[in-house]
Amino acid sequence: MPLPASNYDRWPPKQLDNLLPSMARWGAWWANDLGRLQAVYGGGILNDGQGFFASDEGGIKVHSLGPVRWFIGQPATGAQQNTKLPVPMAAEICQASADLLFSDPVTVTVTDPVTQDRLETLLDDTFHSKMAEAAEMSAALGGSYLRVTWDDTLQPDGPFTTVKDADESIPEFRFGVLVAVTFWAVIARNGKRVYRHLERHELDAGGNGVILHGLYEGEEDKLGVRVSLNFRQETAALAKYTDLGLEGTIDTKTLGLAVQYVPNQTPNRIWRKDPVGKNLGRSDLDGIEHLLDQLAETMSDWMRARRAARARVFMAKELAKTMGPGQAAVVQLDQETYVETGMSGSSGEKPMSMADRVQVLQPAFDPVGYKQTADMLIEQILQMSGYSLSTFGVNQENRGDKTATEIEARERRSLMTRARKIRIWKPVLLAHVTKLLEVDRVFFTKPNKTTDLAVEFSDGVQESQLRLAQTVQALYAAESASVEERVSILHPDWDEDQISAEVAAIKAEFAHPLPDPQMTPFDQGATDPGEADDNAGPVS
Secondary structure (H helix, E strand, C coil): CCCCCEEEEECCCHHHCCCHHHHHHHHHHHHCCHHHHHHHCHHHEECCCCCCCCCCCCCCCCCCCCCEECCCCCCCCCCCCCCCCCCCHHHHHHHHHHHHHHCCCCEEECCCHHHHHHHHHHCCHHHHHHHHHHHHHHHHHCEEEEEEECCCCCCCCCCEEEEECHHHEEEEEECCEEEEEEEEEEEEEECCEEEEEEEEEEECCCCEEEEEEEEEEEECCEEEEEECHHHCCCCHHHCCCECCCCCCEEEEEEEECCEEEEECCCCCCCCCCCCCHHHCCCCCCCCCHHHHHHHHHHHHHHHHHHHHCCCEEEECHHHCEECCCCCCEECCCCCCCCCCCCCCCCCCCCCCCHHHHEEEECCCCCCHHHHHHHHHHHHHHHHHHCCCHHHHCCCCCCCCCCCHHHHHHHCHHHHHHHHHHHHHHHHHHHHHHHHHHHHHHHHCCCCCCCCCCEEECCCCCCCCHHHHHHHHHHHHHCCCCCHHHHHHHHCCCCCHHHHHHHHHHHHHHHCCCCCCCCCCHHHHHCCCCCHHHHHCCCCC
């Protein structure tokens, strides 16, 4: 399906009505932006499009009983200070999800040595950083897209990976498999005019991936009319591609789409009956929004109680210094010495003492209850997100060096979530790296072979160097492992060449010379070259 010539219907399209509001809320929690949170929650009232009455869009919906009120969405009135305090738990969760997957680079191997060398070049540190970026975005929005990109003017030595947002995409699935997707991005605004760049990925009749680019001039809520890519400098460079006979069309000349969708987790609980949403991933923030709101309210109340507990000083009026006739009277807070006059403000009354003239009020403040409530909410948030408390440094009273078994037991919930996500990521990474190598072969004339590709993630829990050294020492004392095996245990991330080089260095450094079998025991004990001849005695 080509890009539309023009479209005056509202934008984004109607099929995303159930998806984008949720992504907007998750994105606001992820950014921990109070202004965005108050905007997406509608000033304290979350408008539920799935209403109760038949007059609501979509017919009768029976699971909504009215608007949902949120603490974080209640705006400050007038000049009142906005004292709401959202806690960046959502950002912590999404970042931890990415770190659990890609804190160590993934290993991609292939049997062909030439292709393996090329992989080492293509899958550089930038590639692994993009994987962590996509994983964090997936944890927040429920999914992300990996796109194979090439630009001779930007990176002339090969293709590279870019990441696209899930909340600016219109995906199309067939039996749960992505067959096409259209990305959009607002590239400029000129008054009421809004310029959007649309990028569509689809398959041709032969199964090869093709890319279509289009520029549209419309309004804030309308796509508008299609104009030439040369109309804006942001898209002018794409106008030269005419592989399909149209401006801004690119034929990848290789099988499969040039973009892959990475769902965060499946199944999707809230969109399982939505024709598009049922194929999308589930955000780590799905189902914990109310808890995040309650945590924000708890922390806001805690800080309000702290402000209310600030000390106040009440002083008698006569202690204020008059600045002159018609001028105000001020109190010198830094003044250290006062002279008591023995006078009172009213005749016939007993003179006030200095203690009566200056009084300090210090309200009581007990943070224990607030902390207990916050800790309980944080625990519930992390458990519902699928992570262990210790992953975030919670309840680590007994710190110190832990064995891998102890760490695995403590981190079991997080490791289970990690394993689940790895099973989703592996086939996507295989498809993405395959497409990357194929594009590199066609457009950069590299002799790549994509057979027997394999993707491996590092172990989630690794022993400390001290534990590994103790294991190696025990194996050496028991004479139950070779030098090669001990080196591989101590350095599990080394390849065969590194292990062989280390074994050779160990043997060269710690080798013991073997005795000559022709030498007598007396010769073996000699320390001086001439000493053996002197002690040998007569030879018969």
